[in-house]
Amino acid sequence: MTTHPTPPDHLHAPAYWSRKAIVPGIYAISPMLPGTIAFGLAFGALCAQKNFTLGEVQVMMAFVYGGLSQFVAIQSWPDTLTLSSIATLALLTTTVNIRFSLMSASLRPWFGTLPAWQSYPSMLLVTDGGWLAATRYRNYGGADASFFVGGGILLYVVWFLSSVPGFLIAGQLSDPKKYGVDLIMPAFYAAMLVPAWKGPRLAIPWLVAGIVALTVHWLMPGWWFIITGALAGAISAGLMDEPATQDERPA
Structure with missing residues (x-):
């Protein structure tokens, strides 16, 4: 006989708002701030090197x-925008950002108990680090939506x-390898894998994705390796x- 375990009660606790969780949310997100700053500096410098204006950069940000x-969009930005190049940019950014849809969906049991006009705008603040902090908070019994939104606003x-400042000092960052800026993205996403580790078996898709991406990157130019x-x-x-x-194994 197969039984299906019931999720812990705290995973069904409805979301609510209070001021008490704002500071803990900011505290939980604070270790990610140095990486976010370095990430933003590198992006501003890249935009300057691609001849964007500061106003255009700030509108995008x-x-x-x-x-x-x-990063992917700016690095692959063509000299002349055409329908095909715009479609390529849209496909690339959609592929990179599709993970946010899954992250938002995983927060539905929590934020779905709020009115739509509160829950959907909150999902605009979903980031990799913010999502990890929020899910850890939820798994320990937290239900205050201010924890997620407070930290998310700070990161934004x-x-x-x-x-x-990255845009203004772009000349000094013309060679990213000189300051190790080129390692920011790989280091950040490698660190993201640590709390997501659930054993070697569930890491097989990570391995498959990595092998396929590296192979395609070696065989084909452009950003097809991401897709x-x-x-x-x-x-x-x-x-x-x-x-x-253990609870689902046949008795």
Whole structure:
């Protein structure tokens, strides 16, 4: 006989708002601020090297808030925008950002208990680090939505402002390897894998995605390695069976 375990009661606790969780939310997100600042500096410098104006950079920072997808878009930005180049940019950024849809969906049991006009705008603040902090808080019984939103707003403001000095000192960052700026993105996402580790079996899709991405990057120019790696990882994860838990094993 197979039984299905009931999720802990705290995972069903409805969301609410209070001031008490704002400071803890900011405290939980604070270790990510140095990386966010470095990320923003590098992005501002890249935009300056691509001949964007500071105003254009700030408009993108204010309305896009995509992190890695912004790097991908600027690095592949064509000299002349055409319908095909715009479609390529849209496909690339969609592929990079699709993870935010999954992250937002995972927060639905929590934020879905709020009115739509409160829950959906909150999802605009979803980031990799913010999502990890929020899910850890939720797993320990937290339900105050201010924890997630308070930290998310801080990250947004820091990200927005950090691009300005990066843009202004772009000449000194013309060689990213000189200051190790080129290692920011790999180091950040490698660190993101640590709390997501759930054993070697569930890491197989990571391995598949990495191998496919590196192979395509070696064989083809451009950013196709991102799309193919993401698809390969997603497909391999979808084909895997979930391991049975102790409560789900036949009696």
